[in-house]
Amino acid sequence: MENRGNLKMSLGILGLLTLLGLIAWVYQLSNGLIVTGMRNVVSWGLYITSFMFFVGLSAGGLIVSSSATVFDIPAFKAVAKPAVILSTVCIILAGLFIVVDLGSPERILYLFIHPQFQSPLIWDVVVIAIYLVVSLLYLKHMTQPAPDYRKLATMSAVALPAAVLVHSVTAWIFGLQIARVSWHSALMAPLFVASALDSGLALLIIVLAGLERYSDYKVEPKLYASLAGLLAAFVAVDAFFVFSEVLTAAYPGEESVTAALGLLLSGPLAPFFWVQVVLGLAVPFVILASAANRQSKSKILLAAALVIIGVFCKRVWLLFSSFLLPLVEGAPGITLGQAPAAGAKLDMWAMAGSYTPTLVEWAIFIGIISFGGIMFIIAARRLLWAREDTARGIRIAPTAAK
Amino acid sequence: MAKKLGMTIDLKRCMGCHTCSLGCKMQNNVPMGMLWNRILTIGGEDVDTARGEFPSLEKSWMPLSCLHCENASCVKVCPVGATYRDEDGRVLINYDRCIGCRYCMAACPYNVRVFNWQKPVREPGHSYGEAPVRAKGIMEKCTLCVERTAKGQEPRCVEVCPAKARKFGDLNDPNSEVSKAIRERGGQQLLAEKGTKPQVYYLR
Numbered sequence: 001m002e003n004r005g006n007l008k009m010s011l012g013i014l015g016l017l018t019l020l021g022l023i024a025w026v027y028q029l030s031n032g033l034i035v036t037g038m039r040n041v042v043s044w045g046l047y048i049t050s051f052m053f054f055v056g057l058s059a060g061g062l063i064v065s066s067s068a069t070v071f072d073i074p075a076f077k078a079v080a081k082p083a084v085i086l087s088t089v090c091i092i093l094a095g096l097f098i099v100v101d102l103g104s105p106e107r108i109l110y111l112f113i114h115p116q117f118q119s120p121l122i123w124d125v126v127v128i129a130i131y132l133v134v135s136l137l138y139l140k141h142m143t144q145p146a147p148d149y150r151k152l153a154t155m156s157a158v159a160l161p162a163a164v165l166v167h168s169v170t171a172w173i174f175g176l177q178i179a180r181v182s183w184h185s186a187l188m189a190p191l192f193v194a195s196a197l198d199s200g201l202a203l204l205i206i207v208l209a210g211l212e213r214y215s216d217y218k219v220e221p222k223l224y225a226s227l228a229g230l231l232a233a234f235v236a237v238d239a240f241f242v243f244s245e246v247l248t249a250a251y252p253g254e255e256s257v258t259a260a261l262g263l264l265l266s267g268p269l270a271p272f273f274w275v276q277v278v279l280g281l282a283v284p285f286v287i288l289a290s291a292a293n294r295q296s297k298s299k300i301l302l303a304a305a306l307v308i309i310g311v312f313c314k315r316v317w318l319l320f321s322s323f324l325l326p327l328v329e330g331a332p333g334i335t336l337g338q339a340p341a342a343g344a345k346l347d348m349w350a351m352a353g354s355y356t357p358t359l360v361e362w363a364i365f366i367g368i369i370s371f372g373g374i375m376f377i378i379a380a381r382r383l384l385w386a387r388e389d390t391a392r393g394i395r396i397a398p399t400a401a402k
Numbered sequence: 403m404a405k406k407l408g409m410t411i412d413l414k415r416c417m418g419c420h421t422c423s424l425g426c427k428m429q430n431n432v433p434m435g436m437l438w439n440r441i442l443t444i445g446g447e448d449v450d451t452a453r454g455e456f457p458s459l460e461k462s463w464m465p466l467s468c469l470h471c472e473n474a475s476c477v478k479v480c481p482v483g484a485t486y487r488d489e490d491g492r493v494l495i496n497y498d499r500c501i502g503c504r505y506c507m508a509a510c511p512y513n514v515r516v517f518n519w520q521k522p523v524r525e526p527g528h529s530y531g532e533a534p535v536r537a538k539g540i541m542e543k544c545t546l547c548v549e550r551t552a553k554g555q556e557p558r559c560v561e562v563c564p565a566k567a568r569k570f571g572d573l574n575d576p577n578s579e580v581s582k583a584i585r586e587r588g589g590q591q592l593l594a595e596k597g598t599k600p601q602v603y604y605l606r
């Protein structure tokens with residue numbers, strides 16, 4: 001089968017990229033986070049952005065699939081399996097992004113040995129762990145030859161709130177910080193859940209189309225139209241929250257908030273903000289709002305891709321809007337934390353933040369995502385392809401099945 | 403009553419000489435490329451520049467290091483309890499516990515924490531201090547010179563300031579020098595509206 005050759009090749013390429021990422025991580029481990037673009041002013045970067053992004057993608061997928069059972073939407077049940085595989089993979093990736101962000105990852109077990117429950121980061125560790133267990137159990141039950149529907153219903157009743165919670169807690173990591181004006185907002189959790197819903201669903205749609213193209217997995221064409229309708233609604237909710245947040249920030253004209261807002265509207269973060277607003281919210285909504293467009297798979301896919309890009313941009317502007325401006329002003333500013341190279345002019349100060357991810361960060365970023373691709377392909381092959389065989393009660397090793 | 407160690411910094415006395423900043427750096431073996439204690443020129447465009455329009459010009463400085471907040475955001479967010487408040491009210495970091503997540507750095511409203519992004523580099527011959535050295539991937543910041551103050555000495559910055567702008571003492575003792583100065587001069591906390599309750603007060 002020609003697909004098998006393709007599959008091997010894509011696994012090979014993904015494996016290579018994963019390996020490259022791993023090498024980059026080893027390099028980062030031995031040199032420290034100095035090999036990234038992060039310093040004392042902008043102390044979080046691409047890794048944390050991706051962490052938020054993947055928690056969102058994951059939560060979105062699980063929310064859609066578990067609400068299929070909870071609210072008994074038969075049409076959506078068909079996609080429950082790929083959706084849960086997808087959200088499991090995404091949550092693992094989110095966890096990996098935290099691991100590579102740590103300055104002393106060899107102490108990561110301290111998170112479990114010495115948890116300090118006042119920290120939202122520990123809340124996140126707890127809910128992500130629960131979430132992962134729930135997703136795996138859910139997946140296990142779902143892929144039983146004869147799934148027990150009562151159990152599935154219970155599982156999804158747990159999975160749905162867990163998915164909402166996991167993204168809310170991630171939002172609270174930022175939203176509870178009084179130090180940072182552009183994060184400190186009660187709307188942070190709803191805002192995060194909204195982007196989880198739209199980006200997660202968008203990714204699910206794209207993955208379904210991919211599965212259809214590259215495997216024997218079949219999706220009813222009508223399903224795309226109804227998922228697209230749902231996506232339009234999610235996008236609208238996301239846009240509503242963003243608007244409400246920006247309006248609330250802008251209206252009083254308070255100095256520090258206005259400065260942070262300036263970064264978004266016309267400052268260095270403007271490209272990300274406006275790409276999200278225009279390409280990530282307005283355009284997809286216009287496309288999906290028309291019933292005729294919802295019949296066209298390619299238009300739906302275009303809209304879904306735009307939503308995902310938009311939500312990534314949203315993560316970027318959300319994170320950095322609080323990092324670029326110094327919290328206490330005054331020359332010479334903040335020390336960056338980088339020792340000057342031998343003989344170089346002493347340049348350890350910054351009056352404002354700036355950040356560009358380095359090659360190492362990109363390599364690790366691509367490596368982690370490629371690893372996710374591998375996990376997804378392998379899981380999908382085992383759990384989706386082999387469906388017919390297991391349905392008949394014969395368990396055939398996936399490689400032998402083809 | 404338990405102690406609440408604190409400090410006052412008299413901005414009318416501070417003359418921007420950076421002595422305390424360097425004294426701190428040596429006392430605490432602070433690596434190159436970072437400072438625990440830095441001197442900001444208030445309002446000016448560059449170091450030691452005046453603010454305002456001629457002829458109404460003004461020039462002043464504000465030393466800034468960890469303010470040892472009573473309601474410290476950094477302590478709350480640390481996932482492993484590496485950042486903590488000791489019984490005398492100092493906010494300290496357990497260097498053997500810190501996992502380097504930098505959440506505390508995001509949570510501190512004053513940008514005073516510094517991180518070891520690389521293996522710390524120290525100028526040979528410039529490590530005089532008693533403070534233990536820190537490793538790569540660990541957070542650090544002002545400790546109120548815990549090695550000295552635990553023995554009843556003053557923090558190095560207080561000792562070396564040639565203008566005698568800094569005072570150190572127990573805020574819980576109404577008769578301490580710091581308590582009196584705060585009362586008499588109307589000591590102010592930085593960004594008081596954030597509610598972090600710094601134990602370092604500025605006298606303006």
Ligand code: SF4
Nearest residue numbers: 468469471474476510
């Ligand atoms: S000034 Fe910053 S680092 Fe120091 S105690 Fe307050 S919040 Fe923590």
Ligand code: SF4
Nearest residue numbers: 480500501503504506
């Ligand atoms: S960097 Fe260290 S001290 Fe700061 S929050 Fe993380 S573990 Fe705690």
